[in-house]
Amino acid sequence: MRKSVFSLLILVFFIISSTAGLTSCSRKPDAQITTFTSMNTYMTVKSYGKKAAAANKLVQDEIERLESILSTTIESSDVWKINNTNASEIQISAETAFLIEQGLYFYKNTDGAFNPALYPVIREWGFTTGDYKIPPEEKLLQLLDSTDFSAVKITDNSKIIRPVGLELDFGAIGKGYAGDCAIELLKQNKIESALLDFGGNIQVLGCKPDGSYWTVGIKNPWPDKIKGQEDLLPVVSIKIKNACMITSGGYERYFSGPDGHKFIHIFDSKTGCPVENNLASVTIICQSGLYGDALSTSLFVMGEEKAIDFWRQNPDFDFVIITNDQRIIYSASLDKSISLLFDFTSVQIIE
Ligand code: AMP
Ligand code: MG
Numbered sequence: 200m201r202k203s204v205f206s207l208l209i210l211v212f213f214i215i216s217s218t219a220g221l222t223s224c225s226r227k228p229d230a231q232i233t234t235f236t237s238m239n240t241y242m243t244v245k246s247y248g249k250k251a252a253a254a255n256k257l258v259q260d261e262i263e264r265l266e267s268i269l270s271t272t273i274e275s276s277d278v279w280k281i282n283n284t285n286a287s288e289i290q291i292s293a294e295t296a297f298l299i300e301q302g303l304y305f306y307k308n309t310d311g312a313f314n315p316a317l318y319p320v321i322r323e324w325g326f327t328t329g330d331y332k333i334p335p336e337e338k339l340l341q342l343l344d345s346t347d348f349s350a351v352k353i354t355d356n357s358k359i360i361r362p363v364g365l366e367l368d369f370g371a372i373g374k375g376y377a378g379d380c381a382i383e384l385l386k387q388n389k390i391e392s393a394l395l396d397f398g399g400n401i402q403v404l405g406c407k408p409d410g411s412y413w414t415v416g417i418k419n420p421w422p423d424k425i426k427g428q429e430d431l432l433p434v435v436s437i438k439i440k441n442a443c444m445i446t447s448g449g450y451e452r453y454f455s456g457p458d459g460h461k462f463i464h465i466f467d468s469k470t471g472c473p474v475e476n477n478l479a480s481v482t483i484i485c486q487s488g489l490y491g492d493a494l495s496t497s498l499f500v501m502g503e504e505k506a507i508d509f510w511r512q513n514p515d516f517d518f519v520i521i522t523n524d525q526r527i528i529y530s531a532s533l534d535k536s537i538s539l540l541f542d543f544t545s546v547q548i549i550e
Pocket of ligand 1: 312314315317368372446448464467468495496
């Protein structure tokens with residue numbers, strides 16, 4: 200009898216201690232999720248760790264700080280100052296100067312496909328107000344005269360020198376740069392696992408808390424063509440860690456002309472018109488948000504063939520191109536991490 204009571208006590212001890220062990224080892228850390236709207240985008244920061252809530256708040260403050268210097272509409276921003284003065288030399292912050300220098304690098308290396316000086320053209324089409332119109336050709340030609348971004352210079356003490364009339368818009372790299380700043384801030388605050396979703400721009404820090412990779416989707420870029428998929432379900436997923444996955448798509452913002460023709464928000468700097476090609480979306484997977492954001496826009500402007508050629512000359516990133524005729528083209532090193540969730544009409548893997 201004494202022996203069996205003793206055995207029972209030991210059993211109870213083991214059950215209690217192993218249960219306690221189980222809960223302390225396998226309890227999932229809670230995600231801290233912060234959402235806010237900045238840079239005209241609904242943003243989500245999801246991070247894990249004891250200091251996650253405080254770190255998320257710092258990220259929100261940082262993004263709002265960046266918006267206050269890069270916005271085209273906030274009247275005290277560097278960009279607003281540049282766009283609303285007749286002076287040719289304007290003092291700006293070192294950070295804006297850095298972004299302009301980055302812009303000059305991409306303008307040169309993409310043969311002008313990436314051009315942050317298209318703002319007057321984009322405004323003429325009504326994309327800044329939503330009051331859309333198709334401008335006459337003469338007007339576009341006249342506006343294109345002030346879009347030579349190579350004419351911009353940055354001095355050592357962060358002054359921009361530019362031809363009067365040249366106006367800027369960081370819509371194609373601002374969110375990527377903001378994501379880089381946010382990731383840096385999370386790291387400084389000892390966060391090891393986080394996911395940022397800045398409206399089509401996904402940036403992840405580390406792995407998920409359980410050590411597995413993050414699975415990130417590419418939205419259906421032709422929601423109007425597939426019945427039941429109007430809500431942009433993913434057509435592709437990719438497993439990533441410590442990386443950015445940044446998509447530019449014609450479906451994100453566009454208007455339809457009188458005959459139903461779609462005019463998208465990504466512009467061809469040679470014509471001053473919305474890009475017209477067979478691409479539905481371009482996704483870049485790489486280490487830097489700024490790089491990925493600049494390239495997703497640039498490769499979209501280049502179109503299928505030039506984009507693939509560009510990647511062959513600069514293979515330091517991965518890409519997924521989805522076309523309007525429902526083909527998918529992607530760089531070979533994604534083969535292990537990509538899952539196709541849609542029956543594409545053709546799958547082309549580029550080596
Ligand atoms: P994204 O969504 O990153 O491709 O950026 C698109 C935004 O960048 C547009 O809404 C415009 O504000 C701006 N943009 C449009 N065309 C270009 C271009 N060719 N180069 C740089 N920025 C552009
Ligand atoms: Mg971009």
